[in-house]
Amino acid sequence: MLPQPSKVGRPRSYTTAQLSDVLTIVRKDGSEPTVDAVRDVLCSQFEVPRTVRAETLAREIAVQIAEQDRQPAELCAAENARSEIMQEFTRIVGALKRDDAATSLTPRG
Numbered sequence: 001m002l003p004q005p006s007k008v009g010r011p012r013s014y015t016t017a018q019l020s021d022v023l024t025i026v027r028k029d030g031s032e033p034t035v036d037a038v039r040d041v042l043c044s045q046f047e048v049p050r051t052v053r054a055e056t057l058a059r060e061i062a063v064q065i066a067e068q069d070r071q072p073a074e075l076c077a078a079e080n081a082r083s084e085i086m087q088e089f090t091r092i093v094g095a096l097k098r099d100d101a102a103t104s105l106t107p108r109g
Helices: 016-028 033-048 054-105
Strands: none
Touching: 016 033, 016 054, 033 054
16 A cells, blocks of 8 residues: 655655556566656556656655565465465364274274
């Protein structure tokens, strides 16, 4: 999530979603998401005026990159947890089946 713009500054001329899309485009080509590269795509793809402040854009680029880089790590951790849960579930079900099979062989009296 991008920080809220200053109440005294002018509103941004692009959205967080647009900036995220632009970063994906720039990074897909293997290019470094510099202020100039991002601004060029913002202007050409989303008709954003070239008057975007470099300092503000640089801050927002850093926030978005951190967010984009964090998401795959979280997905990997979630997948690892899911895998561990499934392994434990399989172990428990196997133990229950073995216990049930042993119980059914025991004469009831």
